[in-house]
Amino acid sequence: VVVMGYLRTPASRACRKPVAFVSCALQALRGVTLFVALTLVAFTAPASVVYSAVSMPGRQLAKLQAHDELVEDYLLSDEAEANSLYMDKMWHGLHWLVARRERETAAPASRVIMGGKAFGKPFGLDQPKYFTSAEVQQIAKLLASTSIATLKKNFDPQAMDTARIYPTDWVEWERSGDDPFGALTLAFKELQAFYARAAKAKHAVVIFWN
Numbered sequence: 001v002v003v004m005g006y007l008r009t010p011a012s013r014a015c016r017k018p019v020a021f022v023s024c025a026l027q028a029l030r031g032v033t034l035f036v037a038l039t040l041v042a043f044t045a046p047a048s049v050v051y052s053a054v055s056m057p058g059r060q061l062a063k064l065q066a067h068d069e070l071v072e073d074y075l076l077s078d079e080a081e082a083n084s085l086y087m088d089k090m091w092h093g094l095h096w097l098v099a100r101r102e103r104e105t106a107a108p109a110s111r112v113i114m115g116g117k118a119f120g121k122p123f124g125l126d127q128p129k130y131f132t133s134a135e136v137q138q139i140a141k142l143l144a145s146t147s148i149a150t151l152k153k154n155f156d157p158q159a160m161d162t163a164r165i166y167p168t169d170w171v172e173w174e175r176s177g178d179d180p181f182g183a184l185t186l187a188f189k190e191l192q193a194f195y196a197r198a199a200k201a202k203h204a205v206v207i208f209w210n
Contacts (some may be wrong), residue, residue, distance in 0.1 A: 030090060049125065049166060049184075051091035051113070053199040053207045054159055055083040058133055061206065062121065071120035071128060083203075087193040090187035093208075097151040098143075102163040109146075112139050116207055128144035128208040140199035143192045148185060155181050 054075055064071050074080055087094070095113040096102065104114035116129030132138065157170035157180070173180045198205055 040124050048089050049086040050089060050210050051207065052210065053085040053087075053194060053205055054080045055085075055136075055194065055201065055205050057201075058204050061130055061132075061204040065130075068121045071125045075128060075206060079105040083198075085190060087187055087191070089167045090184055093160065093170070093180070094165070094187050096160055097154045097188070098146060098198065099153050102165060108142060110139070112142065113207075116205075124208055124210040126209065128206050130207075131205045133202050133204050136195060136203060136205050137199050139205075140186050140195040143188075143195055146188075146192075148188075151183065151185065151188060151206070152191070157182070 052075075064074060090111055092102075095110075098112055098142075099105070099107060099110040101107070101110050104110050116131050118127040118129050120128055149150075157174050160167055160170040170180055195205070
């Protein structure tokens with residue numbers, strides 16, 4: 001049902017060709033599988049589900065794609081940390097503010113945090129995913145054109161709790177006198193700056209959850 005629903009979207013016209021159908025079906029199922037895995041871990045385990053992104057030259061990404069055994073060690077290395085973004089638990093709330101969805105869809109805004117193409121061996125919660133240099137350029141432009149006012153318009157604690165946006169309890173968080181939108185705004189600015197730097201360096205980006 002999920003695959004057929006995806007194949008009805010305008011962005012999936014190329015997927016309707018017999019040759020591409022299987023590849024697109026697997027891509028759609030992988031996205032749903034990741035969302036389900038993240039949701040199960042987020043709401044059944046005491047540990048936090050955290051999001052990281054690493055900026056790297058295209059040649060480094062190609063090396064990792066060719067050598068699965070190097071992926072985890074590199075992404076957790078000091079070298080990678082120097083060009084990384086650590087979003088802690090803000091990733092899902094930020095995804096909601098940017099895309100107004102609980103998971104990835106074909107919309108460009110929905111791919112900023114939940115998108116990318118899976119590669120390598122699974123570690124953490126799933127396989128890491130990557131954006132090419134060209135895709136990083138597009139994401140940087142989209143983020144640069146997204147205003148804080150747009151994020152504020154999409155910030156709806158009740159709707160976020162209903163959609164089970166991790167880490168949940170957004171209504172209670174706001175009622176407690178804390179400032180969840182302020183925390184999300186800071187995370188968004190860090191995301192903007194990270195992709196601006198990566199785009200300027202013409203880097204690719206790899207994302208993963210732990």
